Amino acid sequence: GGLMACPMSLQTLLEGWRDELPPTVAECVITGLSLDSRRVGGGEAFVAVQGARAHGTAFAQQAVQRGAVAVIHDGLGELADLGVPDVAVPELGRRLSSLGARFFHNPSEQLTVAGVTGTNGKTSTAHFIAQAWQRSSGDAGLIGTIGWGAMEALNPANMTTPDPIALQRMLSDCIDQGVEKVAMEVSSHALDQGRCDDVAFDAAVFTNLSRDHLDYHGTMEAYAAAKRRLFIDCHPRFAVVNQDDALGKDLIATIRNGTEVLSYGTNGSSELRGAVLAMDSGGMTLRLASPWGEGEVRSGLLGAFNLSNLLAAAGTLALLGLSWNRVMQEIELMHPVPGRMRCLGGERSQPVVVIDYAHTPDALRQALTALRAHLHGRLVCVFGCGGDRDAGKRPMMAAVAEELADQVVLTNDNPRNEDPAVIIADLLEGMARPERALVVEDRATAIRQAIHASREGDIVLWDSDLIKALRFQAGWSQTQLAEELGVRQQTVSEWETGVYQPSRHMCKFLMLIAEQAGFVYGVDKHT
Structure with a gap:
């Protein structure tokens, strides 16, 4: 784990979101924040909002027993007398990402962050980017289904994208572990729920859209809207988008405000293009053409779909500073994600x-x-x-x-x-x-x-x-x-x-x- 986060008063943490706080509340100093009452540590604040099944305030007592010294809530749940300061923050539900970012001092701004979204290929693409960064500079981190933390010491993951406060904590821990670049899987659920609102993405990557998680989203349109949050609302420096995909084409047409777009795909009009020249049981031979150069490369990966994931990773790596020669070498070195093909x-x-x-x-x-x-x-x-x-x-x-x-x-x-x-x-x-x-x-x-x-x-x-x-x-x-x-x-x-x-x-x-x-x-x- 990393260093302890610096203690912070509730006054500093909630600046501008609340009128005058009573002195006992304002001066209360916390050493951490948690949305999960089972994971609250001594000296931390428990954050209570509406959950899928119950309001977080139902677990406030449990959090205090575990050592929580304050409860921050949205004012909408039933709250018993807890014996510790509690503070209601209006619209807390949509401010969770900001709350985490404030407490952990905006960790994403001190990191190079690449966020990858899409139905298929998220895990592989994020892993490919992190692998290459790790091999070339030894300072890479990953957050996703495989795990989170520094590449050399991943912690087990329990979901694709953690809750908004845990996510900021993970980014902060990455910095403490000497990580400088993080590749992150971003699910539609996470975008929908604003879990990544306060993450400063240097690059946002879109792989593809197909039927998945429709039990959650109901419609493709909603799914598409969730994706736009990453590419438009988060203002990434670069967007790397699959032009072989219908939603990808649509995204390319809608991304504005200073985000530089790189299209990739197998068709002639993409700026980063790839083709499979040969396949055998040991892998495939690829031809790539890009704004930086072109050439043939051998990959030990299986499956033409991996060409798409490799292109997404290659484009991201090149935009974020790896030389094209190095990118070509990295493609040859990519190994599959655990559990994938x-x-x-x-x-x-x-x-x-x-x-x-x-x-x-x-x-x-x-x-x-x-x-x-x-x-x-x-x-x-x-x-x-x-x-x-x-x-x-x-x-x-x-x-x-x-x-x-x-x-x-x-x-x-x-x-x-x-x-x-x-x-x-x-x-x-x-x-x-x-x-x-x-x-x-x-x-x-x-x-x-x-x-x-x-x-x-x-x-x-x-x-x-x-x-x-x-x-x-x-x-x-x-x-x-x-x-x-x-x-x-x-x-x-x-x-x-x-x-x-x-x-x-x-x-x-x-x-x-x-x-x-x-x-x-x-x-x-x-x-």
């Missing part, structure tokens, strides 16, 4: 197993199409859909799997409060020939059966979430697993929380499962 096996007459994280019909189509281009043989797809989420995409996912894979294996993927049988029925509904699908409710068994049924030259695609479930289903403790793998237990727990680890651990983990299924694996191509 990882290639295992394929040696000694084994099938190739590819692990991916495809949660939308588009992403699944992309993954399966990419694999078709790289490999020859049967393509087996193992997947399920989570419960309590946009059910409309289930039949669409199954239809894509049926169309592009030779064998579809349906299984459970985190049913939450739903009946797993209903989810599988929704999936089968999307298939023209549901009788050809293999339904195996237990995830571990599903993967074993898929591997069993495959031969040399075949590919098995499954979702990285499935892997997380396997440790629990196989019933191994972290300690057992660590011993089996010959790694520290911390490695196993980091690996499970999705923190970046070299893929050989992943590989050994899979070998164990595979051996239980009576199978032996080849080596991971990426190590």
Whole structure:
């Protein structure tokens, strides 16, 4: 962790947002801020606003018991007598980002920040940017689904974009850890809720828009409006926008007020263009043309869609100061994000197993199409859909799997409060020939059966979430697993929380499962 944030009086923190504060309140000094009553530390202020299920004031008592010395609220919740100063701030809900920025002294202004938004490609693009910064200057940070903090010591993440106060705290911690540049994933939810309002973005990147999170947003228009908040309301210095995408074209036409736009894509009119010249099981050869120069480059990544992510990262890196020669070198060095299109096996007459994280019909189509281009043989797809989420995409996912894979294996993927049988029925509904699908409710068994049924030259695609479930289903403790793998237990727990680890651990983990299924694996191509 970083240094303690400097203590601040409520008077200084709330300057201009409140009339005269009573002296006892004004002089109250706090050492931190938190929206989460379970994470409040001694000496900190608890910030209470309307949450998804209850008003934060319902948890104020708990926060005070944990050591909160003040409660800042919006005046709309029921508040019992707490024995510590409380202060109502009008419209606090939309000022959370400003509140965090004030307390932590505007950390984003001391950093180079690149924000990446879009349905698919956010995680990979942000990770590519951070990887390159880390290799070239050793001072990169990341905030996103993989983790947050300095690249060399990521902390596990629990959501894509943290709450507005936690986000400012993370940026501040990054500075304390010696980070100078941060790549950040920015979800639509976060933009919608104003979680990034007070982040000074040097570059804003838009990857694409497809059906996703519609259970949250309801309509594509709302989704598009959320994206505009990043490109227009946040006034980034640079915007890097995918011109192959309809919303991207629209954004390019609407971005104004001093933001310099760089368009990228595969069509001739983009300022940064790329084309795939050749693909094989070891990666692809690309041709790039940009305002800074052009050339051919070799990438070890799989899938033509990664060309788009690489272009987005390359444009951002070049605009933010990396020389074009260096950018070309970095493209060659990019390795995949943990859990994204990882290639295992394929040696000694084994099938190739590819692990991916495809949660939308588009992403699944992309993954399966990419694999078709790289490999020859049967393509087996193992997947399920989570419960309590946009059910409309289930039949669409199954239809894509049926169309592009030779064998579809349906299984459970985190049913939450739903009946797993209903989810599988929704999936089968999307298939023209549901009788050809293999339904195996237990995830571990599903993967074993898929591997069993495959031969040399075949590919098995499954979702990285499935892997997380396997440790629990196989019933191994972290300690057992660590011993089996010959790694520290911390490695196993980091690996499970999705923190970046070299893929050989992943590989050994899979070998164990595979051996239980009576199978032996080849080596991971990426190590």
